[in-house]
Amino acid sequence: DSGVTQTPKHLITATGQRVTLRCSPRSGDLSVYWYQQSLDQGLQFLIQYYNGEERAKGNILERFSAQQFPDLHSELNLSSLELGDSALYFCASSVDLGRNTEAFFGQGTRLTVV
């Protein structure tokens, strides 16, 4: 167990809908990262938050948004869902900005858009 908790584990929804994925980082970790992993694909970095502020952005679509709350948990909001958004979404956390430190991954949320 990495200490990073993601909910829900599985989510099935229809095209056009909106979903929210939740991540609780390890106790004491200030940085949260979101990744998308499509079937048999690599890890695509979406966005990073540090202590409530957005710090880095990757290939995140405009239909997607995220935030980190004062208690350091984070939510990834996916709207106007398309079939191609079906993927495993990972959250990871690290103690600081991630400079030369390990990032711990949650178990992921598997999103299926039908």
Added chain:
Amino acid sequence: GENVEQHPSTLSVQEGDSAVIKCTYSDSASNYFPWYKQELGKRPQLIIDIRSNVGEKKDQRIAVTLNKTAKHFSLHITETQPEDSAVYFCAAGRGDSNYQLIWGAGTKLIIKP
């Protein structure tokens, strides 16, 4: 933009033999190079990492080498075992305020009995 190329995409080796996975990065400012292992249906987990001030690091059967001049780094697994079967991801990052790891596409390692 910055990128990390990882080869091969699939690697099949006989149990007991060695496996080598190679990555090349483009950002010369990168100074942190982790390797993550992802078993089927599970989350990625760090197995070894190296920083730019060293050229090689070992941990039992796994080792990573770094060539900063050529901008490439490699993962070496010796005496492979069935439990080494997984997807391995390399990444490159740098310690600045806009930190993000740039990930390779992954290598599926298959250990044949």
